[in-house]
Structure formats: C-alpha cells, structure tokens
Amino acid sequence: MIISAGRNEVFPFALPMGVGLIDMSINLTAFLQKRPMAGFYAKYERDFADERAADLAALAPFATHSQADNELNLANPSASRKANLSQNPDKILNALPREIIFVGSAGLYKEGKILKIYESRSAVNCEISALYELSYSPISYEIIARNSTNVSYETIINSSNFITTDKKSALKFFERGYFLENMEFFAVLKVAQKFQIPAYGIFCATNFCDSNAHTDFLKNHAAAKENLTKYLKTKALI
Template identity: 40%
Template sequence: MIICAGNNETFDFATPMGVGLIESAINLTRLCLFDKPEFLLFIGSAGSYGEHKIFDIVESKTASNIELAFLNNDAYTPLDNVVSTNTDQTKRDVIVNSSNYISTNEELSKKFLKLDVGIENMEFFAVLKVAQEFDIPAGGVFCITNYTNKNAHEDFLKNHEEAKKILEIHVKKRIKELTSR
C-alpha cells in the first residue's frame, strides 16, 4: 500500500494519512487495525540538512524523532528515537528526521548531519513506528523541496508542485520495474 501525508500533498495512487506525527500515527493505526497492508510505502516531500539537493529523490527505511533542543543538549528523551525497517545491514540508509516543526536554523540543522541524519519529513517516523508495531515491512521515498534554512517555507512552496511531479514519475517507474519481474 502506498500512503502519503494529505492536505496539499496527495497523489492519485496513494492514500492520505494526515499531516504530522500525530495525525499520521492515528490514521495509519486505524487502517492497520481494520485492513492490515502487506507493505507500506510512504511518499512525500522533504527538507535537506545540506547533503541532498533540491529535487533529489531519497529512499529510506530509517527515521528518527530528534527535536532541535536535543542538538544543543537542552533536552533529552527516555524513548528510542530511531526506528528502522531496513533488514539489509549492508545498505546504509539516509536517516529521515521527523518532527511537527520545520527546521529553519541552518547552523543548528547542520548538527543533524553529524548524527548521520540527512533529511526531514514530518510524518515518516510515525509511519515506521506504526509499521514496526504491526510487523509490516515499510519504506519511504522523498523528493527534496527545500533546505532547512530561513527560506525553508518559501522554497517549499516554490518547489512543491514540481517535486510532486518528480516523485510521481519516480514511484510509478519503480512500481513498473517491480511488477515486471
């Protein structure tokens, strides 16, 4: 099953789950309780902490939930804040950070790179946590719309429609490759 966030980030071949960690966790849990999918593929936009360029496609099976305060030692969590459905230990995933906030402090965001976290997407951590709870293989495909800097929102708005087109082409191509095997 292919899922996406919703609101202005929808695709005709994906089921919207909600925006942010809470909406996506609630709605995906509901879906899994009543009609458990065999596989979950989340698709969406993402911001880059600096290594990935605008309109790059990034595939991952690993997500984190690290808040900006953690980066300055202003907060801690007793919870496991990284989850992965990657079973191929030879493949290193780009870690996708999820928060209900978009990072706009470029210098602080660079600290994510030191933790091997490459991009951010608001929903992916919740998707992988639900998938883990229901023992469902899952992954994500993202198209970069912006860098995590003071222009993040404006760049997201400027690049979002094109990123959705690129993402749709990529996902449909990958589906075609997988179904022709």
C-alpha cells in the first residue's frame, strides 16, 4: 500500500493520509482498523450463503442448540458474523496490507542533492528544543532499522510538525546523524510498528533546511513529485 501526506502532495497512486504527525497517526490508524473489517465482511457475505448449509449439516450431530436457535442464526447472519469475528481474529488481521510505502518530499540538513531520491526505514521525532537541552521526552522517539539490508543505516528522517529554517540547528541535527526532514514519516513508522506491518519511505529532496527552505520547496515541489513518480515506475511499484 502506497500512502502520502496529502494536501499538496497528492499522487494518483497513493492514498493521502494527513499532513503532520497527528493527522497522519489518526488517519492511518483509522484506515488500517477499518480496512480488514470491511474486507472480511465483504468476503464473509459472499461465502456465507454457500457455506452455512454445509456447516450446519456438519455440526448437526454435535449440536446443543435447539432448532429454533439454528433458525435464528440463519435469519440473523449478523449475529453469526459477530461470533465468527470474535473467534477468528487472525482471519481479520490477514487482510492488512503486507507493506506500507510512504512517498513524499523532504528537506536536507547538510549534505545531499536537491531532487535526488532517498529511501529510509529509520525515523526520529526530535524537536529543536532538544538540541539545546531546553526539553526532554519520557517516551521513545527513535525507530531505527539497524539491520536493514536494503536501506542505508545513515538515512534517518527527522519528523516534526515544524519545519527547520535555522541553518545552525539543521547542522546540529546532522551531527546527531539525522539526514532528512519530513513531517509525517515518524508517525507512519510508529503506526506500522503497532500493526506489525513492514514500512519504509521514499523521498525526494526539495530544499535545504535554511532560511530559504520554504521558497526552495515551492520552486522544486512539482519536479520532486515527477521524480518520485518516475522512481516508483522504475522500481515497478506502480
């Protein structure tokens, strides 16, 4: 499954899930929760009519319910469906996507090239205040793919609801080992981690994180979207 932030980062091949850490977390979680249920219900409705007679016949020798109960189940498939859902959680989870691919733009902290494509399975949520020891966090804020064979360990994406425009701070982020800045990626990996779904990101650099960050982003954004589309085609992902 391919997703993007949305708003001005919309692709015909990607589902928009929300800009920033909060909207991405809420919408992706809601989507993943609803998707398997909808898929399971659709399949169950198709199969139920054909299977219920055979199932009841097979269970008849062991039945403890009355004939009235059996007729009630036939007349009320939703009740029977609820029972099956509670008894077969694995069948629901199997409908989740096998992999989540996030595509979007990103800002470079120090090194790299504008409009170049980068891949990553590692993200952090480190705010500027932490760089200057003005804050701390009691929660884990790093998801690092230390043993990934497909993605460089050094390609770490930092996510925040705020865009870095101070070059000095950008260099400090780079000194910590963070390479790119993207608003949503940490949320994507965090949600995917909770659902136990493999996930990674594909990014096109639009700017450096300095005083010209927004101007350069606007100038390069259309070309970045084109590059991302071409890259996914070369990878046979779309």
